[in-house]
Amino acid sequence: MARRSWVRAVATAVGALALMAGLFGTGPARADAADGARGMTVRFVEHELFIGTEPANVFVAYRWKVAGEGAAHHVHLTVDLSGVADFAEPAPSEHCEGDLCTLDLASATSDYHAITLVPKPGAAIGSSGTLTVSGTASDATVTGDQVTLTNGKTQLKVSESAEQMDQVPGDMLTFPLDVWNTGQLPAAQGVELRIDTTAGLHLQGSWGNCRDVSASSRGGHIVHETLCDFPTPVEPGRQYALSSPLRVKVGDEALHDKIYYVVTPLSDAAPANGPGTPLTLVPDGATPSDGNHEPSFTTYVDSVNHADFAVTGDTATGRRGGHATLHVTVVDRGPALVEDLLDDETGLTVLVKLPPGTKATKIPRDCYPPGTDGSYHGPRLGWTTYECYFGDPAPGDRHLLSFTFAIGPRTPAVSTGQIQTQEFFEGFDPDASNDSAPLTLRLTQDGSVSGGPASGSWPPAGTGLGGGWTTWAAGALLLAGGVAVALFRRSRGGNRP
Template sequence: MRETLCDFPTPVEPGQQYALSSPLRVKVGDEALRDKIFYEFTPLTSAAPADGPGTPLTLVPRGVMPSYGNIDPYFTTYVNSVNHADFAVTGDTVTGRRGSYATLHATVIDRGPAVVEDLLDDDAFLPVLVKLPPGTKATKIPDNCQPPPTDDGSDPGPRMGRSSYQCYFGDPAPGDRHVLSFTVAIGPRTPAVSTGKVRTLEVMKGLDPDASNDSAALTLRLAQGGSAAGASGSVSGGPSAGSGPLADTGFGGGWIAWAAGALLLPGGMALALSRRSRGGN
């Protein structure tokens, strides 16, 4: 939390309205995107804060409060900052043989600088679409991946045995790195070189200006003989995975704002400005 307290040792009259003697200014950080400034007015019951280096603020009378005026002591100002967030993905190439298994790893990196958060419910998700190489079906998938939703909203069916998945990363923040690991069964008709794809889906129109790193290939090459080899370029530390029996084949396939806040406290009143960052820190 970041707060600014302003103490106004000036009596305030019931039914009257007041304004600040000069505009409240806030600095927009590099991670800003969708922000909120909260104001709260309340009698000051503790010691007054020490004076800061800025020009002193005072309360200026603005006449009688209109009958339709807001009597709630809380106010919110929304600030949309011009910013972007670069979500980059990398793929993988593995070697295996028909009738065996292989594991593919896809990496998703949030390069920022903007922090994406939903102003309404604090939940933001970065969706990623994974299409496995043709001729393969999933036997083990990350917990945060599901078959893509159906057009009519019905249950998409079993999670395993699919060739395509949609994965979600909650509260994406600059510097986050996620690894998606998929173990696949290699079918009898898998081509010698079979290529799928991983790509990020649009979180917000115009948010990611660099489309060149939004997708990457997931490639399976058949071995000339012997057992399937391990995945090349594999990365440890990925999300846990679920497993289960193969289902019938089928092709199916958040966001954080920083919140800024401010509290104005009347009577011997104070104003506080706070910014709520990811995770409520």
């Protein structure tokens, strides 16, 4: 019997070991096979770089990422500089030997690294070559990448224009435009000029080398976009002027506007454009020493405000202890488009004060207690005053707001509140005559309740509002007492044998 028990114990132990082996693996060979299938990618952050420009050095950054969960181990990454060795070399601070810069990592999941290259003295401008990054890991397959590096660059600039203030609809603005190249390489195939304007500015003219395109992806309040292609090479150290200045008309929508232009090298042949005499670039002397240092510029244009917002009030009738509803409207009468170019989140706000003696039981979606905003998560019902928000007001917009409220026991026979527009920047509505309107509640002649709670009870049933009136409190206490007695009797009855 003892021998049989010992054999059974050994068999049980062997079975347990077999189960553990099945769950956790029998050795490193199977784990290594699984890890060996893991992939790790290494990619350059940019795939076209320039050296010898402003500034003269260049940072070559690359990122790596391991697919799936866990890390790759014993990672060895190499950046090969042999393709650009004729004109570029690593900075003295880099850990490189010859044309190879390496990085060793005990483990890696996701991160990045950068090396600094500097131009070799006397290197030929325009030289170009390719850098590659590759790597190995003990438990992952590494996929590398490459980047093109060029010695020298085309660096285009455009002229500045002064801000335009106090414009009125119908004004015609003129924007002379100069382009120059402070780089080492020419824009050999020419340049492209992009002109963006907001709603209140209208670019005048039609040219054979310009075309209107969709501005839907531009953002920042841009609604018009024009592209002009100039096949004229723009040489280093030279300045060029437009054959005629840009002319822009101030429209009825104008208030806070801007015109933005940017110039970039053409990389392909200029596409077909619209009818009309082409704009051209005319040589205009040497590069200025104190001009704009960017390929783009924004000119802001402010116009005298002639936007108008209007509100309408309402009158409702009701009885104490009952409910009533007021309907009000908010209208953007234009014609100016009121927006803040520096803030995409601005909008029109109105303040609604319900008649005294009432509390809201149903309100519009975008209305909140005063001093709060859309992030407010407290109780929104039961207040008398609200702020309502309308994002991106546009001429012709009309908003209807309906407020349902409970009428308290001490509400006057005639009770008047107000709706009032609020400014989100100074002078946004110069016509104040229609910026506010009364919200009036008139009680029926006897002021009694019809079909609702007894006269003087508050709040009405179903409102969910807190009270404070003696009648309501006494009723609540009586009700609570009755429930308590009933529960006590049920409890005692339930304990009988």
